[in-house]
Amino acid sequence: MHELSIVMSIVETAEQKVREHHAQTVESIDLVIGDLSGVDRHALDFAWEAGVKDTVLQAAKRTIIQVPAKAKCLECDCEFQIKELFDVCPLCGEPLLQIIQGKELQIKSMVLN
Amino acid sequence: MCATCGCDSESKISIHKVEPIANVNWNEVQFTKPVEIPIPVGGKEIKVEQNILWKNKALAQDNRTFFLANNIVALNLVSSPGSGKTSLLERTLQDLKSDLDFFVIEGDQQTSNDADRIAATQVPVIQINTGKGCHLDAQMIREAVRQLNPSENSVLFIENIGNLVCPAMFDLGEQKRVVIISVTEGDDKPLKYPDMFASSQLCIINKIDLLPYVNFNLEQVKSYARQVNRKMEFIELSCTTGVGLTEWYEWLKKINAEHTLVRV
Numbered sequence: 001m002h003e004l005s006i007v008m009s010i011v012e013t014a015e016q017k018v019r020e021h022h023a024q025t026v027e028s029i030d031l032v033i034g035d036l037s038g039v040d041r042h043a044l045d046f047a048w049e050a051g052v053k054d055t056v057l058q059a060a061k062r063t064i065i066q067v068p069a070k071a072k073c074l075e076c077d078c079e080f081q082i083k084e085l086f087d088v089c090p091l092c093g094e095p096l097l098q099i100i101q102g103k104e105l106q107i108k109s110m111v112l113n
Numbered sequence: 114m115c116a117t118c119g120c121d122s123e124s125k126i127s128i129h130k131v132e133p134i135a136n137v138n139w140n141e142v143q144f145t146k147p148v149e150i151p152i153p154v155g156g157k158e159i160k161v162e163q164n165i166l167w168k169n170k171a172l173a174q175d176n177r178t179f180f181l182a183n184n185i186v187a188l189n190l191v192s193s194p195g196s197g198k199t200s201l202l203e204r205t206l207q208d209l210k211s212d213l214d215f216f217v218i219e220g221d222q223q224t225s226n227d228a229d230r231i232a233a234t235q236v237p238v239i240q241i242n243t244g245k246g247c248h249l250d251a252q253m254i255r256e257a258v259r260q261l262n263p264s265e266n267s268v269l270f271i272e273n274i275g276n277l278v279c280p281a282m283f284d285l286g287e288q289k290r291v292v293i294i295s296v297t298e299g300d301d302k303p304l305k306y307p308d309m310f311a312s313s314q315l316c317i318i319n320k321i322d323l324l325p326y327v328n329f330n331l332e333q334v335k336s337y338a339r340q341v342n343r344k345m346e347f348i349e350l351s352c353t354t355g356v357g358l359t360e361w362y363e364w365l366k367k368i369n370a371e372h373t374l375v376r377v
Binding site for chain 2: 002005009012013021028031038085095096107108110111112
C-alpha cells in the first residue's frame with residue numbers, strides 16, 4: 001500500500017504550491033501515471049480518499065492521464081506496446097527491451113483557487 | 114482527454130489548439146477560461162511537472178552522496194517475509210566481522226526482535242519500526258544513519274520490510290539492491306513481482322538445503338528473473354548448512370573494493 005505514501009507526497013507538493021501562490025485550495029490536479037509506474041489505480045483511489053481529507057486537495061477534481069507502456073527491442077529496434085516488464089519483442093521474440101514509456105509518475109499541473 | 118489543453122473532448126469545447134507564445138512565465142499567467150469550459154473562472158493554473166516521489170529521490174541522492182563520501186557500501190536487502198534475510202545477516206556478520214566493519218539498519222512494522230538478534234553479534238544496529246508502513250524510505254534511512262553514525266569504509270546493511278511490492282519504488286540511496294528468495298517460495302516470484310527483480314542487482318536464492326523436499330526449479334527462477342532483468346547476478350546458498358556462503362562473501366568483498374560504483 002505504498003499508494004498512501006504517494007498520495008501524501010502529492011498532498012505535500014500541493015500544500016507547498018498553494019502557499020507559494022498565496023492560494024486557498026486546489027481546484028483541480030492532473031496526474032500522469034504510467035502503466036509500469038508501480039501504482040495500482042484502485043489502491044490509489046482508496047488512498048486518495050483517506051489521504052486528501054482536511055487538506056488543500058480535499059475538494060480537488062483529480063484527473064489521471066494514463067500512459068501506456070512502450071518498449072524498444074534492443075535486437076531489431078522496433079517499438080511496441082507492452083503490458084509487463086517481461087514481455088518479449090512481438091517481431092523477433094527477443095526479451096531484451098528498453099522501456100521508453102510507461103514509468104511516469106508525475107504531477108502535471110494544478111488549478112489553484 | 115485532449116492532449117493539447119487537457120479539456121474533456123466530450124464537452125462543448127470546440128477549439129483545442131493553442132499556439133505557443135515565447136517568453137511567457139506560465140506560473141504567472143492568469144488564464145481566463147471561456148464560459149463553456151467546466152472549470153470555474155478564477156482558478157490559477159500552474160504547471161508542476163514534478164515527479165511525485167521527488168522528495169524521496171532527492172533524499173536518497175543525499176544519502177548516496179553521504180555513503181560515497183565516507184566510502185560506505187550501503188546494501189538494501191529486500192524479500193518477502195520469511196525468506197531468511199535476518200538469518201543471512203546474522204551468519205554473515207558472525208563470519209565476516211573480523212574482516213569488514215558492519216552496521217545494520219533493521220526495518221520492521223513492529224518489534225525490535227530482528228535488531229536484538231543482530232545486536233547479539235556485537236554489530237551496531239538500529240531498528241526502524243514503520244508502524245503501519247509497508248516500506249522504508251530515504252528519510253527514515255537518513256535519520257537512522259544520523260543516529261547509527263556508521264564509520265568510514267564500512268558496510269551498511271539495510272534490511273527492508275518483508276514485502277516484494279512497495280519497497281521496490283523507494284530508493285534509499287543504496288549502492289546495490291539485493292533481493293532474496295527462498296526455495297520454499299514459488300519459482301515464479303520474479304514474474305509475479307517484476308518491479309522488485311527489475312530494480313535489484315543481485316538475487317540470493319536461500320535455503321537450497323531444502324531443494325530435495327520442495328517443488329522449486331532453480332533454473333526456472335533464474336530464467337524468469339533474467340526476463341525482467343538481464344543483468345541479474347545469482348548466488349545460491351543455505352544459511353543452515355553454509356553451502357554457497359563463500360560466494361556471497363566474495364561478492365561482498367568485491368563490492369566493498371569497488372564501492373564507488375553506483376548503479377541504482
